[in-house]
Amino acid sequence: MSGLLMRAEKENAFILHQRAYSETSIILDIFSENFGRLSIIAKGIKKQNSKKGSVLQQFQPLLLSWAGKSELKTLTAAEPDSDMFVMSPGSMYCGFYINELIVRLLHQHDPHPELFIYYKDTLKQLSQGITEKVLRLFEKYLLIEIGYGVILDHDINNNKINEDKEYYYVPESGPVKTEEVNLEKPKISGKSLLAFAHENLDDKDVLAEIKALMRVLIREQLGGKPLHSRKLMNNYISLSR
Amino acid sequence: MAESKAIVKLIEALSHLPGVGPKSARRMTYFLLERDREGARDISVAITEAIEKVGHCQQCNNLTEYDICEICSSKSRDSKKLCIVETPAELQSIEQASIFRGLYFVLMGHLSPLDGIGPEELGIDKLEVLLDNGEVDEVVLATNLTVEGEATAHYISELVRKKGILATRIAHGVPVGGELEYIDRNTLTEAFTGRRQM
Numbered sequence: 001m002s003g004l005l006m007r008a009e010k011e012n013a014f015i016l017h018q019r020a021y022s023e024t025s026i027i028l029d030i031f032s033e034n035f036g037r038l039s040i041i042a043k044g045i046k047k048q049n050s051k052k053g054s055v056l057q058q059f060q061p062l063l064l065s066w067a068g069k070s071e072l073k074t075l076t077a078a079e080p081d082s083d084m085f086v087m088s089p090g091s092m093y094c095g096f097y098i099n100e101l102i103v104r105l106l107h108q109h110d111p112h113p114e115l116f117i118y119y120k121d122t123l124k125q126l127s128q129g130i131t132e133k134v135l136r137l138f139e140k141y142l143l144i145e146i147g148y149g150v151i152l153d154h155d156i157n158n159n160k161i162n163e164d165k166e167y168y169y170v171p172e173s174g175p176v177k178t179e180e181v182n183l184e185k186p187k188i189s190g191k192s193l194l195a196f197a198h199e200n201l202d203d204k205d206v207l208a209e210i211k212a213l214m215r216v217l218i219r220e221q222l223g224g225k226p227l228h229s230r231k232l233m234n235n236y237i238s239l240s241r
Numbered sequence: 242m243a244e245s246k247a248i249v250k251l252i253e254a255l256s257h258l259p260g261v262g263p264k265s266a267r268r269m270t271y272f273l274l275e276r277d278r279e280g281a282r283d284i285s286v287a288i289t290e291a292i293e294k295v296g297h298c299q300q301c302n303n304l305t306e307y308d309i310c311e312i313c314s315s316k317s318r319d320s321k322k323l324c325i326v327e328t329p330a331e332l333q334s335i336e337q338a339s340i341f342r343g344l345y346f347v348l349m350g351h352l353s354p355l356d357g358i359g360p361e362e363l364g365i366d367k368l369e370v371l372l373d374n375g376e377v378d379e380v381v382l383a384t385n386l387t388v389e390g391e392a393t394a395h396y397i398s399e400l401v402r403k404k405g406i407l408a409t410r411i412a413h414g415v416p417v418g419g420e421l422e423y424i425d426r427n428t429l430t431e432a433f434t435g436r437r438q439m
């Protein structure tokens with residue numbers, strides 16, 4: 001990537017994370033529609049009345065322009081694409097969670113335009129107060145996007161899932177009927193598998209089973225390192241109860 | 242001719258300063274050595290002294306030369322009001338604007354899960370001890386009006402409310418994304434007088 005001047009104009013993007021770089025500059029970790037995740041330095045934005053500074057917020061649909069020859073690009077322009085998603089405190093913590101998933105699971109410079117659209121829609125739904133359902137579906141799409149199949153409509157013997165049976169879910173392979181083998185794997189009902197396949201997550205018990213399943217699958221992908229945002233999200237939920 | 246080792250070392254040391262790149266660090270180094278050796282000695286003494294003497298207040302986390310800082314130990318401050326800020330520099334901005342006469346608690350940052358910074362890293366347990374002492378009747382959340390600042394304010398407000406204490410948030414006269422350190426005095430005054438219950 002180095003050496004060649006790369007330029008992007010008014011690219012649809014979101015800020016996933018930002019950290020101070022110097023007294024007036026910050027480094028943004030962004031998720032853009034056509035370039036995927038990348039790091040951009042925003043100079044001179046911490047001063048008072050910096051217009052760019054007030055635009056550069058997480059959960060705000062942005063149009064960003066940047067240029068640069070090195071791995072770290074320089075922000076040249078930033079404007080809001082539409083109104084900011086107004087996140088309630090609870091949905092804000094969910095937003096941190098999906099941002100952490102993206103930072104941990106997507107490589108820099110890998111474009112994921114479909115996931116980008118899905119991410120935007122997820123934030124919108126979070127801002128409307130839908131949380132659990134939206135998080136589970138985002139986890140599913142993210143895993144599929146990084147090439148990790150989530151098999152929900154047939155078992156590992158290629159038989160259709162039976163609504164009335166119990167299954168083990170074998171990561172990387174798929175569901176297997178509990179009556180066929182005995183495994184130390186997460187259990188899930190055929191009913192929940194099918195509901196997740198059809199994205200019909202209104203049943204509380206189904207949602208709880210899917211949550212447990214996705215937790216295991218995501219943990220596999222993260223290689224054991226815990227998600228700080230999940231801990232924070234759970235802390236906040238138990239505090240605000 | 243190569244630069245002397247001591248010069249290179251000083252350039253590197255000065256590059257630690259915020260906003261100072263290697264170029265300006267070199268310029269500073271030569272200025273000090275050629276034209277202001279006395280000033281250079283003063284800087285070196287002042288830095289050594291500050292590093293040795295300045296630590297964190299045991300009560301509020303602010304930078305101080307004492308175990309308990311001058312604000313926390315002052316009799317003329319209103320110990321019923323506690324203002325939460327992210328950094329010592331922000332505390333200083335509020336002090337300079339003379340708009341708050343209560344006590345402070347400095348988080349030394351904000352919640353930032355992607356950096357691994359959670360409630361423990363911000364010393365929230367220390368804050369709880371302070372609240373459990375029973376004197377505080379209002380906590381003013383003056384964290385920055387960024388997404389992380391808001392998340393931090395909400396987290397603390399839940400904790401404060403659980404203890405039956407009033408939690409207020411500075412008003413939104415401050416622009417979104419605003420860091421208090423860079424806000425002018427009038428706006429800051431308005432933000433404090435217009436604070437609202439969370």
Ligand SMILES: [Zn+2]
Pocket residue numbers: 298299300301302303309310311312313314
């Ligand atoms: Zn103190």
